[in-house]
Each structure stands twice: as structure tokens, then as C-alpha cells.
Amino acid sequence: MHSVALEAPDDFAGWRAAARALVIAGIAPEHVSWSSPADPPALLAGPPPPEAPEDAPAPRVPRAFPELAEQVIRHRDPERFALLHRLLHRLQAERGLLEVASDPDVARAEAMARAVRRDAHKMHAFVRFREMRVAPGEDGARFVAWFEPGHHILRAEAGFFRRRFAALRWSILTPGGSAHWEGPGEGPGEGPEGGEVRFGPGARRADAPAEDAAEDLWRTYFGAIFNPARLKTGAMLAEMPRRYWRNLPEARDIPRLIAEAPARVAAMVERGATPPAPRRQRTAHLVSLPGGRPDDLHPVAPSRVGTAAMPHAQTQADSDVPAALAALKREIETRNDLPDWAGQATQLVFGEGPPAALLMFVGEQPGDEEDLAGRPFVGPAGRLFNRAMEEAGVARDEAYVTNAVKHFKFAPTGKRRLHQTPDAGDITYYRPFLEREIALVAPRLLVTLGATALRAVTGRAMPVTKVRGNVLRAPDGRLFYPTVHPSYLLRIPDSAMKAREYDRFVEDLAKAAATARSLPAAA
Numbered sequence: 001m002h003s004v005a006l007e008a009p010d011d012f013a014g015w016r017a018a019a020r021a022l023v024i025a026g027i028a029p030e031h032v033s034w035s036s037p038a039d040p041p042a043l044l045a046g047p048p049p050p051e052a053p054e055d056a057p058a059p060r061v062p063r064a065f066p067e068l069a070e071q072v073i074r075h076r077d078p079e080r081f082a083l084l085h086r087l088l089h090r091l092q093a094e095r096g097l098l099e100v101a102s103d104p105d106v107a108r109a110e111a112m113a114r115a116v117r118r119d120a121h122k123m124h125a126f127v128r129f130r131e132m133r134v135a136p137g138e139d140g141a142r143f144v145a146w147f148e149p150g151h152h153i154l155r156a157e158a159g160f161f162r163r164r165f166a167a168l169r170w171s172i173l174t175p176g177g178s179a180h181w182e183g184p185g186e187g188p189g190e191g192p193e194g195g196e197v198r199f200g201p202g203a204r205r206a207d208a209p210a211e212d213a214a215e216d217l218w219r220t221y222f223g224a225i226f227n228p229a230r231l232k233t234g235a236m237l238a239e240m241p242r243r244y245w246r247n248l249p250e251a252r253d254i255p256r257l258i259a260e261a262p263a264r265v266a267a268m269v270e271r272g273a274t275p276p277a278p279r280r281q282r283t284a285h286l287v288s289l290p291g292g293r294p295d296d297l298h299p300v301a302p303s304r305v306g307t308a309a310m311p312h313a314q315t316q317a318d319s320d321v322p323a324a325l326a327a328l329k330r331e332i333e334t335r336n337d338l339p340d341w342a343g344q345a346t347q348l349v350f351g352e353g354p355p356a357a358l359l360m361f362v363g364e365q366p367g368d369e370e371d372l373a374g375r376p377f378v379g380p381a382g383r384l385f386n387r388a389m390e391e392a393g394v395a396r397d398e399a400y401v402t403n404a405v406k407h408f409k410f411a412p413t414g415k416r417r418l419h420q421t422p423d424a425g426d427i428t429y430y431r432p433f434l435e436r437e438i439a440l441v442a443p444r445l446l447v448t449l450g451a452t453a454l455r456a457v458t459g460r461a462m463p464v465t466k467v468r469g470n471v472l473r474a475p476d477g478r479l480f481y482p483t484v485h486p487s488y489l490l491r492i493p494d495s496a497m498k499a500r501e502y503d504r505f506v507e508d509l510a511k512a513a514a515t516a517r518s519l520p521a522a523a
């Protein structure tokens, strides 16, 4: 009998070295017992496997095996090491083994890998950092989360949190270990690119803060998106299993929301449909579309603008829009399926402005300066935009300003980060979040700046020049006004043309503002 004591429960490198040596030495899996600090001690002690001779050919495995094994090794089942050893052993004679889904070893390994992936997914979604009071003399805040993973996934998943929360100092505490990130550093090898997450011993729930100021934001947000008419308790529990509830601020409201759902649905039926908002005033600032307009975007005739049935401003009447916006921002920040390139950005840049703004501007995506500042339109295009707004008589702080895409997409070139235009997939990915942001702000009029924003609002690619300067109705019924992006003005080389185009832009802003003022509030 041989025994192998691994250094950690997820020690893949240690398992691989030992398993290779065992296979090369021809030692059968039933003659080996495995252990790790988090698993039951080996029942039978024996010598470690013999060292493999330097020139021994390495065991051959299909490409899919290492990836499968790396996931299986994180499963909490103490049998995992022996199962993987058995698979490795069998693969030497049964080359196509992994394709035999009905094989009990293969099926078990696949099920374990699935459970580990599900656990990682839940960790991305349900880790909740809470601000911890810093010790005297310590700089800046630290955010600490308590999480109880089902498997040994902390070390594998720490990179996700490092990329997503690179600018914060954070710790994730779990019963089996802890991970700590000190935020971006100064020296080589430090910071979001080169720094390392430090791992430490396990902790207790009481070591993490139980509450912080964001608690109510989560609860308000959850309350705002909870739709009693769509309640499917089974599906909800599958998405948000009870074992995570203890650590989710919003979970304490779930039993009440479920209990109240039937009465709320009955009240909704009783109330019936909300009538459209009454007409207030007509606008005098609409022009008709030039020829060749896209057939399902209808210019809204002046006489119809006032009666336009605006999409309902959600049912936000009794909820807190700033809190729901903040929670939406957090939701995007913590997603685990962001486009790959988004991990390179410093941070998510969300919209800003009064939550009940008449006008909402949608740009393309944050640029270099916005990415560093965490605010939209603060770089060169933003400064030009501010100047044009001022000349158009619109105070920037009266408008809500956001972007279609919420992360800076760039190509690193030497010291510069070169802006990359978001592609159709990027726009589609962020579109549902933009739609929810628009629904929360419920502006009277949206202004799309440039082609990306136009595509994000309409769902279609089309030239801005074809529709610029018209009040249009988007497929969802919202009124919007397309114009150019301020960075287009920055790129015009000819100064006379630049001045003309700038004046047109100011005119567009003034027209959009006058239109918005003439429209009734969203119902």
C-alpha cells in the first residue's frame, strides 16, 4: 500500500505529480490511499510512490482530461483523488474512455465537475462584501465577505474577484481558508496586473461584518425587481438556494414577498391597466424624417408627441430609484459573464445624474479618463459635451448621462490604451442593463449620441445621419432623439467644418431639451 498526503484539498499540482509517478510505476489505484489537510486521514499508511525515472514517458491523456481533473479536484468528496487516479490509470489502455458518458467513473467525474462549476457560479453571484471599520492608522476601507462554498473553490475563484474588484482592498473569509487582496500597488509585480492574492487560514462568520450601509440598497433593489405576477418559487429557489440566504441581505425579505404575492397580484388585476398620461403641451421642435427611413422607427408627428403613450416608469412609484440604480450597478459589477475584455477595465462606469431627469443622454462607452475616474463623459469628449450643453441652455446636472457599454474597451499599445469600438455582441450584452437603467430613470426623452447608442436603443444598426434631429419612437415605445457623438466633432480636421458641425450639435441639444420640456412626465 502507498499513501499520498497532498498539501491542500485542491492541490492539483501535487496530485498530478504523484499520480504520474504511480502510473509510470504501474501501481494500481486500489493500492493507494490519498489524503489532504481537509479530508479524512488515510486509513492505511504506507510509503509514498516511488520517484518516476527522468526518462520515463509521461502518461498520455486526452486534452479534456486535465481540465476535468482540475475541476474534480476541487470537489469536497474525499474519493476524488482516487477516482482521478483510476481514470488516469484506465486512460492508458482505454483511449476514448472520456467519451463514454455511461461509464460510472466518467459519469461521476463529470457530475463532480458540474457541481464545482455551479458552486463557482453561485460564489460569483452571492459573495457580498461589507465595509469593515479600519484599524487606527490603517488607510482606506477594507471590504470583507463571508462565504460558505460547497467545494474547495476559494483559491481557484479568487482571480475572478481580483479582476472584478481590483481597485478595492478586500478579503473573502470562508470556513476552509481566506483570500486577501490589498488593492492596486505601486511597485513592479504589484497592482491589478501583477499583484498576488494572499491566502490564509479559515475564519468564522463572526470575523466578517454582519451589516453595512449597502444592506438596504440590496433589499430595495430586490424588492423593486421582484414581480409577484411572475413568481415561480421553485425556479427562484434553484437560482438562489436557501443555503446562501444567511449571507444575503435581500434574502430576509423573500418569505414576506412570497407571502404577499397573491394579494399583490389580486390588487394589480383589480386596478387594471394604467391609462396613458394626459396630454399637456405640444412641441414645436419636430422635423420629419428624410427619405429612406428605417420602416419601423416612426417619426413622431408634433400633434402626437404630447399624447405619446410612454412606457410605464416601471412600478417605481413606491420604491427608491437611486437605490435601485446603485443596486443595478452592483449587479453588473458582480456578473460572472461579462465580456472577456471588460476585466481589463479599471472599473464599471455607470450613469449619473438626477434619477428623475427629463433628458437622458446615452453615449458609447467610457474612455480612458472615464475608466480611471469611474464617471461618464469627463474626458475630452465630455468637456466638449459640457460646453455644448451650456450653450444649448441645458445644465449638465439636470440631465442623466450614461453609456450603452459600461466598461472601457481598449487595446494596450505601449503606454496608451487605444479605444476600441464595441461590437454588436458587446452592445447586445449590455443592452438589457441599459434598458433597466432607462426604465428606472424614466426620462421624458432619450438622446442617443452616435451610432453605438442608437443601436443600443433601437436594437438595429443604422447610420446616424439618416435619422439625426428627429423625435423617434423606439421599438419599445420610448421617445428618443438621435444625434452625433461629441468625439465625432473632435475628430473633424477642418476647422470651418468643425465649427459648423459643433453649431449643429448645439442646436440638436437645444431642440432635444425643448422637446423634453414639452412632453408629459412618463406615466
Ligand code: URA
Pocket: 363, 364, 365, 366, 367, 370, 375, 376, 377, 378, 379, 381, 382, 403, 487
Ligand atoms: N465617450 C462616451 O461615449 N462616453 C463616455 O463616457 C466618454 C466618452
